[in-house]
Amino acid sequence: YVKKHGRAHYRFYNEEMSHIFHNEVLMEAHLRRAIELNELSIHLQPQVDFNTKDINSFEALLRWNNPKFGNVSPGVFIPLAESSGLIIQIGDWVLEEVCKYQRDWQLKGFRPVRIAVNISPKQFKQDNFVIKVEKVLERYKINPEHIELEITESSMVNVDETEGILTRLKALGVYVSVDDFGTGYSSLSYLKKYPIDIIKIDQSFIADINKDEKNEAIIKAIITLSKNLGMDVIAEGVEYTDQEQFLKQFNCHKGQGYLYNKPIPVEKIVEQYFML
Numbered sequence: 001y002v003k004k005h006g007r008a009h010y011r012f013y014n015e016e017m018s019h020i021f022h023n024e025v026l027m028e029a030h031l032r033r034a035i036e037l038n039e040l041s042i043h044l045q046p047q048v049d050f051n052t053k054d055i056n057s058f059e060a061l062l063r064w065n066n067p068k069f070g071n072v073s074p075g076v077f078i079p080l081a082e083s084s085g086l087i088i089q090i091g092d093w094v095l096e097e098v099c100k101y102q103r104d105w106q107l108k109g110f111r112p113v114r115i116a117v118n119i120s121p122k123q124f125k126q127d128n129f130v131i132k133v134e135k136v137l138e139r140y141k142i143n144p145e146h147i148e149l150e151i152t153e154s155s156m157v158n159v160d161e162t163e164g165i166l167t168r169l170k171a172l173g174v175y176v177s178v179d180d181f182g183t184g185y186s187s188l189s190y191l192k193k194y195p196i197d198i199i200k201i202d203q204s205f206i207a208d209i210n211k212d213e214k215n216e217a218i219i220k221a222i223i224t225l226s227k228n229l230g231m232d233v234i235a236e237g238v239e240y241t242d243q244e245q246f247l248k249q250f251n252c253h254k255g256q257g258y259l260y261n262k263p264i265p266v267e268k269i270v271e272q273y274f275m276l
């Protein structure tokens with residue numbers, strides 16, 4: 001306050017910074033209470049077989065609706081959850097909700113489907129991560145094959161003990177996929193070391209189909225690599241039929257994207273896919 005009238009520029013800068021900081025702190029405070037206040041929900045996005053149009057799996061995508069901030073994009077609140085450590089609690093909640101749905105559907109006699117759950121690096125490197133997964137599967141009597149864990153490349157390469165964690169997850173029987181494949185500045189050597197079931201081609205590559213030949217060469221290489229390593233491959237962010245055509249032509253037969261469906265609330269999924 002002593003220097004209130006001097007160095008106006010500096011003062012402005014600091015106020016601006018503190019405003020941004022304050023907003024983030026406020027959002028974090030709201031996020032901290034999001035579970036107990038029932039503000040989180042899960043949307044599911046179908047994964048479609050291009051040839052048969054069959055849907056046997058979905059990706060779970062978290063949604064946050066807050067009275068003050070409205071619908072906050074996961075692109076905003078997931079990094080906040082990750083940096084604040086809240087992702088542990090939130091990630092546990094997502095996995096448990098997905099298991100609850102699976103249990104409910106099983107009891108109702110719906111056909112079995114797999115649900116993929118996003119796992120952030122901080123969750124993945126918890127000492128008790130594998131035990132948590134095992135316990136929640138047991139608690140809800142879930143067939144492990146009906147759960148898939150999506151791990152990012154940065155978890156694959158930056159976490160000590162990745163091999164041990166993945167081996168133990170595979171021993172439980174869950175599926176493991178690499179999310180956003182091709183965007184992680186990582187070497188490919190982890191692909192030969194780790195037990196991975198599915199590679200998800202990042203949507204940035206799919207968006208550039210028919211726009212960029214180099215990009216197309218990369219997609220073809222990813223598909224061939226996956227097949228040769230005995231892994232499944234799925235395309236993210238398929239929006240146009242010509243993208244589907246391209247992928248089919250080069251032997252990728254599965255995708256998710258707005259061409260088929262946006263991520264939609266679980267109740268609507270039940271109406272659309274199980275009440276036939």
Ligand code: C2E
Nearest residue numbers: 061062074075078094118119120237238239256257258263
């Ligand atoms: P992601 O796991 O790569 O999920 C795919 C994102 O692409 C989702 O964004 C989905 O809504 C969007 N998408 C699907 N189809 C299309 C399409 O055809 N075109 C375009 N442009 N986008 C499409 P969303 O739901 O906003 O989630 C963003 C990211 O937030 C996710 O990327 C994931 O990294 C993270 N995330 C979401 N839910 C969770 C969660 O429960 N846990 C963790 N750790 N991360 C999550």
Ligand code: MG
Nearest residue numbers: 059118150179
């Ligand atoms: Mg994902």
Ligand code: MG
Nearest residue numbers: 179180200236
């Ligand atoms: Mg992805």
Ligand code: MG
Nearest residue numbers: 179180202203
């Ligand atoms: Mg992504």
